Amino acid sequence: MKSKKIVILTGAGISAESGIETFRAAGGLWENHRVEDVATPEGFAKDPELVHRFYNLRRAALKTVKPNAAHVALAKLEDGLKQNGGQLTLVTQNVDDLHERGGTKEVIHMHGILTSMLCGTCEHRWEYLEDASPHLSCPKCYVKNTSRPDIVWFGEMPYAMHVIEERLSDCDLFVSIGTSGAVYPAAGFVQMASSIGKATLELNLERSQGSHFFDESRLGAAGTLVPQWVDEVLKV
Numbered sequence: 001m002k003s004k005k006i007v008i009l010t011g012a013g014i015s016a017e018s019g020i021e022t023f024r025a026a027g028g029l030w031e032n033h034r035v036e037d038v039a040t041p042e043g044f045a046k047d048p049e050l051v052h053r054f055y056n057l058r059r060a061a062l063k064t065v066k067p068n069a070a071h072v073a074l075a076k077l078e079d080g081l082k083q084n085g086g087q088l089t090l091v092t093q094n095v096d097d098l099h100e101r102g103g104t105k106e107v108i109h110m111h112g113i114l115t116s117m118l119c120g121t122c123e124h125r126w127e128y129l130e131d132a133s134p135h136l137s138c139p140k141c142y143v144k145n146t147s148r149p150d151i152v153w154f155g156e157m158p159y160a161m162h163v164i165e166e167r168l169s170d171c172d173l174f175v176s177i178g179t180s181g182a183v184y185p186a187a188g189f190v191q192m193a194s195s196i197g198k199a200t201l202e203l204n205l206e207r208s209q210g211s212h213f214f215d216e217s218r219l220g221a222a223g224t225l226v227p228q229w230v231d232e233v234l235k236v
């Protein structure tokens, strides 16, 4: 096995074949809302009802979708690498839970997750699967009116950056799957990895914005490309 320690970054493209629309596709998730209104702390402060409604719809939609072949293949990769003394670090920008439902055990949700709520007062996080409203109280500090979706909004610091940077500096290979490379800091991981001599691979439907930074780009649907690539890695 050539690569034993692999860091993977996934984006909306890996969930597209499960039926979750990507962000930047025409008719994507932001279609009826300005990003500023539903995905910034300022938007939440201005209209918490609207923001909760927006994420309630997305949380409810999770019940109608299933992981696809790409999610399942990455779970197989996690097991396969572990059995060979290696390690998969799966970092996702996605706020859906399809990697977990596809079987991956350790997932870093750098942009948060729809199935969790965050207390704006004591920063407690808890699993939350139903519809939320601004009146929801925190189960730890009991303060009302400050609970918010556990989503990293524009202008906020993504989660677990120090862990991600550590894993990037310790890996053999960095792979980006289904992301347009438009949003930093995730879009900069390829430069971070290649500047310290790591091999880099992109699997995407089309060339991403940072495509030229990758050693190799394979273009096509994640549901096809990812299982093929995982078989290659586990066979060698």
Ligand code: APR
Residues within 6 Å of the ligand: 010, 011, 012, 013, 014, 016, 017, 022, 023, 024, 025, 093, 094, 111, 177, 178, 179, 180, 181, 182, 183, 203, 204, 205, 206, 207, 208, 220, 221, 222, 223
């Ligand atoms: N297989 C592989 N790639 C695909 C597929 C597919 N079936 N369908 C679409 N793609 C590719 C698109 O070509 C595009 O390059 O996935 C990418 C999706 O890009 P975006 O919609 O920009 O999503 P993403 O990169 O995850 O967005 C990053 O931006 O809005 C913020 O916080 C939000 O996490 C999100 C971040």
